[in-house]
Amino acid sequence: MLDSETKRRIDTARDILVGKVPDPKSQVEQITIALIYKFMDDMDAEVEELGGDRSFFAGEFAKFGWGRLMSPSVGGHELLSLYSEGISTMPQNAGIPALFRDIFKNAYLPYRDPETLKSFLKVIDGFTYDHSERLGDAFEYLLSVLGSQGDAGQFRTPRHIIDFMVEILQPKKGEVILDPACGTAGFLISAYKHILRSNLDAQGNSTLTPDEKGKMATNFKGYDISPDMVRLSLVNLYLHGFKSPQIFEYDTLTSEDRWNEFADVILANPPFMSPKGGIKPHKRFSIKAKRSEVLFVDYMAEHLSPRGRAGIIVPEGIIFQSQTAYKDLRKMLVENSLVAVISLPAGVFNPYSGVKTSILILDKSLAKKTDKIAFFKVENDGFGLGAQRRAVEGDDLPFVLDQITNYELRITKGEELITSEDDRVLIVPKSKIAASGDYNLIGERYRETSFVSSHFPMVELGDVSEVTSSKRILAEEYVPSGIPFYRTKEIVELSKGHEITLELFISEERFQSIKSRFGSPAKGDLLISAVGTIGISWIVSDDREFYFKDGNLIWVRNLENRPVGK
Missing domain, CATH: 1.20.1260 (Ferritin)
Structure with missing residues (x-):
């Protein structure tokens, strides 16, 4: 410590x-x-x-x-x-x-x-x-200031998310462990610490032999395109006891030098951003793409050993984008290695990015033993989703870790896989995911909803309210203070009764101009999230003035004032 x-x-x-x-x-x-x-x-x-x-x-x-x-x-x-x-x-x-x-x-x-x-x-x-x-921990503390976005769209992965992914994959001594976009080597350090903890006797002494320790030192590998990140990774591993860290300045997507190297465990949060004109990869990728996130996931899936497994943080585009490369990638994953998708809340990377992400869990051995894929939903990772990311109660990560561990154990034993009654868990047949041809990996899309009889008539939403959209606000229209601007993350927090930290504003003048032409949400109106955590709703509870992000939220107004059939 x-x-x-x-x-x-x-x-x-x-x-x-x-x-x-x-x-x-x-x-x-x-x-x-x-x-x-x-x-x-x-x-x-x-x-x-x-x-x-x-x-x-x-x-x-x-x-x-x-x-x-x-x-x-x-x-x-x-x-x-x-x-x-x-x-x-x-x-x-x-x-x-x-x-x-x-x-x-x-x-x-x-x-x-x-x-x-x-x-x-x-x-x-x-x-x-x-x-x-102690010295390794000191250096990790120093690295914690590296939160801002890099030139290639990198974001420092929160430590608790790294440790969560490592606990799912359970890396073991003797296994080759790789991060092909290693940044400061956070995943590699966490995996190393996990192996050390897993090899202690009752008195807390290491049971690893000198040969095992020596092999472990050469089994941890990292690549990064940035010489600055390579330098920091080298120091980080060195200060954790690695005499000769296997960290290489290497372009995973355009170089073929290490294409024939495979790993038993791959952990990564690859860059989400592609340069103008896209990536120009070499010809050995099975998925033809120019987007970095597609190519990185393809690379990791293709470089697992026969019993290999991977945990990969991906942007939402991987989950549902309709372009051919995305669909081909999802098809390949579903057919060969995907066992679970873990949806993370938008805001995990705050204050540096509000990007919505998921974790893909690949396991080539388990994937062959089941015809299903599990979907897990994390709504609370133990920290508020505002800029400060303060600790909060209700952490879903321990629950999801327990559920996915039991799920993988049942596959190993050949036991029946049954969806939990908890709405954070859903198990879906691969055939159902493949049926539409787009291999969409949004779990909620496959949830079967049963309707309960009610003495209230069922009507179309448009028959009892007005569903409308807002005027699109451009990034350059944001100002330091003024009328609050809500996105999905604010609606999610408000729906839970939480206070929100206001981060974006538009000017009073711009707000009044929009309001005079399009109106603005009023008390009693309903806002529903349409991206990220889809379906979360919040009824405007007071006379506050605010505007919202078009496309992210659906605005339902005059909900109580329009009679049925009118």
Whole structure:
């Protein structure tokens, strides 16, 4: 567990940099480089104390040693020169392992202020190299600031979602574990910790043999197209005890160099965004596509070993888009490896994105033993869906984990699969999913609803109300404050009686212009979600003024004032 003093030092280092290095990713990179620089000197000092010779800061690199940097006799501008030259030339240092040369690849100092550097390195000086879990946890805390969207549409996956997926897949010692879009290696670290916990005796001691530990170190693999992410992954794994992390700068979608490598467990949250004109993949993909999310899922499905399994976070487009590539992908998954789909609430990636996502669970062995697919719905992941993501009661993740574990166990035993009475679980025959030809993976589409007799007449909604749409609002029309603008996520929270955090607004002038022409929701009107968590409804309970996102919400008005048949 991260101790408060280490956390304080990391926060202080970031506070010092923020004025000169405003980008969070660059802050993390500068702290990462400085820590490894300091740790190399610590290791040199330890060897020296045992009677050996320094190897990292020796020969022509001796002048860059940490002790020299911290010497009171070194002035500010000399410090700038030494440190800047030291980090930029370290990849040419033959005395350090290839891992460290990779970490320093393209490293540079992005500012030229001696006082900032001196204060920053003084804080780094308080860290001591230590291959303990504590230091790994400290680095993971540092990586937690990497929440903003990357150039390729990456979003940092929340830790509790990563751990949830790992618990479903249950990675084991001896298995090859891969993340082909690894970012900062969060999935790999979580899988590694799971295996360590699963191999303890009654006294809490590891039962892993040296050979098993050695094999495990080479069985964890990660690819990423970004050299910055590769650097952070290398450090993250190194600080968790991996002497030679198997992390590679590699374009999973356009390079064929590693196409013939397979994995027993694949965990990933691949980038959702494709460049203008689409991806230009090589010819070995079975699905012909230009969208990155389609190609990544195809890649993972095709690179599982015969008993392989995968957990993949995907955007909603994978679930229901009608284009040929999406349908072909879903058909291939349903026929070969898909065992479950877990719908996550819109807002899991807040405050960085409100994108709606699902988790695909693939298992090539289990998929052959059943003619059904399970659908699970997470409405509450233990955190509010507003920008702050504060902890809330009612977490669905433990329930879904228990349900999917039992579901997979029943398949293994050849027992009958019966849908739970809980509406968060639905089991659907593959034949039913294939019937329409589009292989839609929205579970609610296949739920059979029974109607109970009532003394109230059944009528068309349009006979008793007016179903209408709103005026489309463009992104550039949002303003810092004004009339609140509701989306599906706000309606979901309001339907549960929760308070909402207002995030989007349109101007009073724009609202009045729309209202005069199209009207606006009033007390007693009904709003129904049409995307994401479909069918969630909220009746406007007061005279508040707000507008809503067209296409995401259905507006039903005059519900109580129109007689049947009129």
